[in-house]
Amino acid sequence: MTAAGRSRILVVDDEPSLVAVLKPVLEAQGYEVRVAVDGAGALGAVALFGADVVLLDLGLPDIDGKEVIARLRRTSDVPIIVVSARHQEGEKIAALDKGADDFVNKPFEIGELMARVRAALRRRQNAARRPAAFHAGPLTIDVATRRVTIAGETIKLSPKEYALLTTLAESAGQVVTHRRLLAAGWGDGAADTQYLRVYMGLLRQKLEEDPAEPRLILTEAGIGYRLADDLPPGFG
Amino acid sequence: MSSYRDLGRSTIRDLRLHLSGRELLSSVMIVAISSSLAVWSEPTVGLVSAALLFVLGVMIVGALHGLAAALLAAFVAFMIYNFFLTEPFLTFRLSTTTDAAPFVAFNVVALIAGVLAGRLQDRAKAAQRANLQLASLLETSQQLQAAVRETEVLTTLDASAPARLGLALHVFQHDGGGLAMLGGGAVPAGVAAVAQQVWTSGTATQLDHIVAVPLHAAQGPFGVLVAIGDHATDVVDAAFLSALAGMLALALERAALSSRIAEASALARSEELKTALLSSVSHDFRTPLAAISASASSLRDYGAQLDAGAREQLLRSIVNECERLNRYTANLLEMSKLQAGLSPTGSLVDVVEAVGAALKQVRGKLGSRQLERHLPAAPLLVRADAALFELALVNILANAIAYSDDGARIMVSVAQAGGEAAIDISDAGFGIPPGDLDRVFERFQRVARYEAAPKGSGLGLAIAKGFVEAFEGRIWAETPGLDGRGTRIAIRLPAAAPQAEAA
Structure with missing residues (x-):
C-alpha cells in the first residue's frame, strides 16, 4: 500500500499513550502528523495548519468532541474520523449527525484505522473530481449509464436500490448512517429503518456472493452501513 | 356528623339531677338572699311583689344549676314563704287553698328554668365536645401528615385525643389471609371478633365499651380501626372514629407507598452503581487497550517501516499500558473486597x-x-x-x-x-x-x-x-x-x- 503523498493528519487525543503510538506509525506511513490535546488546540490547528484528515477523540478535556465537530464544520469540510472509547451508539450517531465522516472504536487495530484514513482521503479526492465510475472489489458502478456490474456481469437494480448503493459508494469505506440512507431512498420525511433493512437485504441478495455473510455491504450495528472498498479487486 | 345535630335537636341528656356540694351551697345562698329580701320588704312592697322576689331566686338557681337545684329551691322558697308571709304566720300550715297557688307557681317556674338551663348547658356541652373533637382531629391530622412510616403513624395514633382520654386504639389490616393487628402485641379479648364483624359487614359498630369502624383506602377497604375502653362511647362515637379512620387510612396508604418508593430507589441506586462500574470498566479498560492494540498491530503490520526508536517506543507503550490495566484491575478487585467487608490484613x-x-x-x-x-x-x-x-x-x-x-x-x-x-x-x-x-x-x-x-x-x-x-x-x-x-x-x-x- 503506498502512502498518500504528504497528506496532513491531525490527531486530537488527550491520552498521551495513544498519541505516542499513532504519531510514529502514521509518520512511517508517509503522513505529516500534528497533535492537539484538546478541542481548542484542534480548532486552532485546523485553522493554521490545515488538515486532510482529523482523527478526533470525543472525550476531550475542554470542549465536548461533538461540539468540536460542529465548530469545525462551520469553516471546514475536512474529513473527521471519530476515534473514541465511547461505546454508546447514540454518541457516535450524534457525532456523525454533527458532520463527522466516520468512526473507529477503541481499541482498534492499526490496519483498521489506516483503512479509514485512506477511505477519507480518497473520498476527499473523489469529491473534487467526480469520478465517472466506482470500483470496489468485484463491484463496478458506471455513474453515466447507471450500470452496475459484479465481476463483469450486469445486475438489474430498482431505482431505490440504485440510489442506496450510490449513496454508499459515494462514501465508500466510510460508514453511512441510517438517516442519510433513508433520506437518499425515501426523502427526508421517511424514518423507518425497517424499510432500509429490507432494501439492504435485497441489495445483498443481488450483490453478495453469500448474502448471509456480506463482504461488500457491511452492517454497523445501530448506526448504518459501510460499503467495503478495500476488498481484493477480483474482476473489478 | 349527624349525631351532633341529633344531640342539639331532640334529646336532652343532661337534666342535671345530681348536685355538687358547691352547687348546693350556691343554691342555698341564692334562696337565702332572695327569701330574706322578700321577707324584709314584704311589709312595704306587699305580698305579691315579695312573692316575685322568691320566683326570681328560684329562677336564678334553675338557670345556674339546673332542674334539681331549681326544684329544691322552689320547695325551700315555698316553705319560707309559707312560714313567714302567709297566715298563720310562723307555721307551715296552709290556711287557705289559695295559699297553695304560690307553691304551684314556684315549682312551675323552677321546672321551666331548670329545663331551659339544662338544655342550654347541653347545647353548650355538645358544641364544646364538637369543638374538642374537631380540634383533636385537626391536631391528629397535622401529626399524621408528618408521619412517613407505619410505626410513626401508629405512634401518632397513640398520642391522639381518644388515646389520651384512656381509650386503646387498635388498627387491623387485612392482608389477604385475614385481619392482623398492626404494631404487634396481644389482641385484647373480644376485639378480634368485633373487628372481624366490622370487616365483614363493612359498617361501623358502636357498643358501650367498643367502637369500630372500617378503614378505606383508594383501592377499597383494607382494615378496621377499633377503640376500646370503659364507656368508650362517652369519648368517641362512630362518626368521630370514622373521620379519624379516614385520615389514618390516608396516612397508612402513604406510608406503604413511601416504603415502596424507598425500596425502588435503593434498587435503582444499586443498579446505578452497577452501570457506573460497567461504564467505568468499559472506558478505563478500553483506553489502555487501544494503545496496546494499536502498538501491537503497528509492529505486526508496519514493523519493517518503523525505525528502531519508534519500535522501541511502541513496545514500551505496550508494557506501560499493561501496567495501567493491571492497576485498574487491582483497584476493582480491592474495591470489591473492601466493599464485601473483608478486612485487609495488617x-x-x-x-x-x-x-x-x-x-x-x-x-x-x-x-x-x-x-x-x-x-x-x-x-x-x-x-x-x-x-x-x-x-x-x-x-x-x-x-x-x-x-x-x-x-x-x-x-x-x-x-x-x-x-x-x-x-x-x-x-x-x-x-x-x-x-x-x-x-x-x-x-x-x-x-x-x-x-x-x-x-x-x-x-x-x-x-x-x-x-x-x-x-x-x-x-x-x-x-x-x-x-x-x-x-x-x-x-x-x-x-x-x-x-x-x-x-
Missing part, C-alpha cells in the same frame, strides 16, 4: 518505604511536573496492608498528576504528628470545588474537570478511603493544595510502636 509497614514504592510507580507519568519530597530520615511505622497502602498512594499521586498541568509542583510530605503518621500529597492542579471535598471519596465520583469524559475509574480515592479507614486512620481533602490552588489529600494513620516489630 503488618508493620514503613510509610517512607511505601511512599518511595508508590513514587517509583508514578515517576514515568510525571512529565515535567516538579516533585518535591519531604520525608523523615527514620522509618515511620504504621500497621497496614502494604500492597493496599501502595495502591492507595499510587491512586492519590496519579490523581495529582492527572489533575494538574505539566510543569506544576507536586509535593509529598511524611511526618510524625503526635501518635500519628501524617502523609500529605499536595498539587497545584485544577483543585476541587469546596462543596465536593467530601464527595471525591465516593465511588465513581470524579471531579467535573470540564463537561468531557474524565480520566480514571473514579475508584482511586474511594479505595484510598476504604484502606485508610480499615486501619483506623483518617483521610480528607483540602483546597487549595499548593501555590494557592490545587488539592491536598491528607492521610493520618495511627503510628505503630517500633518495638512491636520485635515481638
Whole structure:
C-alpha cells in the first residue's frame, strides 16, 4: 500500500499513550502528523495548519468532541474520523449527525484505522473530481449509464436500490448512517429503518456472493452501513 | 356528623339531677338572699311583689344549676314563704287553698328554668365536645401528615385525643389471609371478633365499651380501626372514629407507598452503581487497550517501516499500558473486597518505604511536573496492608498528576504528628470545588474537570478511603493544595510502636 503523498493528519487525543503510538506509525506511513490535546488546540490547528484528515477523540478535556465537530464544520469540510472509547451508539450517531465522516472504536487495530484514513482521503479526492465510475472489489458502478456490474456481469437494480448503493459508494469505506440512507431512498420525511433493512437485504441478495455473510455491504450495528472498498479487486 | 345535630335537636341528656356540694351551697345562698329580701320588704312592697322576689331566686338557681337545684329551691322558697308571709304566720300550715297557688307557681317556674338551663348547658356541652373533637382531629391530622412510616403513624395514633382520654386504639389490616393487628402485641379479648364483624359487614359498630369502624383506602377497604375502653362511647362515637379512620387510612396508604418508593430507589441506586462500574470498566479498560492494540498491530503490520526508536517506543507503550490495566484491575478487585467487608490484613509497614514504592510507580507519568519530597530520615511505622497502602498512594499521586498541568509542583510530605503518621500529597492542579471535598471519596465520583469524559475509574480515592479507614486512620481533602490552588489529600494513620516489630 503506498502512502498518500504528504497528506496532513491531525490527531486530537488527550491520552498521551495513544498519541505516542499513532504519531510514529502514521509518520512511517508517509503522513505529516500534528497533535492537539484538546478541542481548542484542534480548532486552532485546523485553522493554521490545515488538515486532510482529523482523527478526533470525543472525550476531550475542554470542549465536548461533538461540539468540536460542529465548530469545525462551520469553516471546514475536512474529513473527521471519530476515534473514541465511547461505546454508546447514540454518541457516535450524534457525532456523525454533527458532520463527522466516520468512526473507529477503541481499541482498534492499526490496519483498521489506516483503512479509514485512506477511505477519507480518497473520498476527499473523489469529491473534487467526480469520478465517472466506482470500483470496489468485484463491484463496478458506471455513474453515466447507471450500470452496475459484479465481476463483469450486469445486475438489474430498482431505482431505490440504485440510489442506496450510490449513496454508499459515494462514501465508500466510510460508514453511512441510517438517516442519510433513508433520506437518499425515501426523502427526508421517511424514518423507518425497517424499510432500509429490507432494501439492504435485497441489495445483498443481488450483490453478495453469500448474502448471509456480506463482504461488500457491511452492517454497523445501530448506526448504518459501510460499503467495503478495500476488498481484493477480483474482476473489478 | 349527624349525631351532633341529633344531640342539639331532640334529646336532652343532661337534666342535671345530681348536685355538687358547691352547687348546693350556691343554691342555698341564692334562696337565702332572695327569701330574706322578700321577707324584709314584704311589709312595704306587699305580698305579691315579695312573692316575685322568691320566683326570681328560684329562677336564678334553675338557670345556674339546673332542674334539681331549681326544684329544691322552689320547695325551700315555698316553705319560707309559707312560714313567714302567709297566715298563720310562723307555721307551715296552709290556711287557705289559695295559699297553695304560690307553691304551684314556684315549682312551675323552677321546672321551666331548670329545663331551659339544662338544655342550654347541653347545647353548650355538645358544641364544646364538637369543638374538642374537631380540634383533636385537626391536631391528629397535622401529626399524621408528618408521619412517613407505619410505626410513626401508629405512634401518632397513640398520642391522639381518644388515646389520651384512656381509650386503646387498635388498627387491623387485612392482608389477604385475614385481619392482623398492626404494631404487634396481644389482641385484647373480644376485639378480634368485633373487628372481624366490622370487616365483614363493612359498617361501623358502636357498643358501650367498643367502637369500630372500617378503614378505606383508594383501592377499597383494607382494615378496621377499633377503640376500646370503659364507656368508650362517652369519648368517641362512630362518626368521630370514622373521620379519624379516614385520615389514618390516608396516612397508612402513604406510608406503604413511601416504603415502596424507598425500596425502588435503593434498587435503582444499586443498579446505578452497577452501570457506573460497567461504564467505568468499559472506558478505563478500553483506553489502555487501544494503545496496546494499536502498538501491537503497528509492529505486526508496519514493523519493517518503523525505525528502531519508534519500535522501541511502541513496545514500551505496550508494557506501560499493561501496567495501567493491571492497576485498574487491582483497584476493582480491592474495591470489591473492601466493599464485601473483608478486612485487609495488617503488618508493620514503613510509610517512607511505601511512599518511595508508590513514587517509583508514578515517576514515568510525571512529565515535567516538579516533585518535591519531604520525608523523615527514620522509618515511620504504621500497621497496614502494604500492597493496599501502595495502591492507595499510587491512586492519590496519579490523581495529582492527572489533575494538574505539566510543569506544576507536586509535593509529598511524611511526618510524625503526635501518635500519628501524617502523609500529605499536595498539587497545584485544577483543585476541587469546596462543596465536593467530601464527595471525591465516593465511588465513581470524579471531579467535573470540564463537561468531557474524565480520566480514571473514579475508584482511586474511594479505595484510598476504604484502606485508610480499615486501619483506623483518617483521610480528607483540602483546597487549595499548593501555590494557592490545587488539592491536598491528607492521610493520618495511627503510628505503630517500633518495638512491636520485635515481638
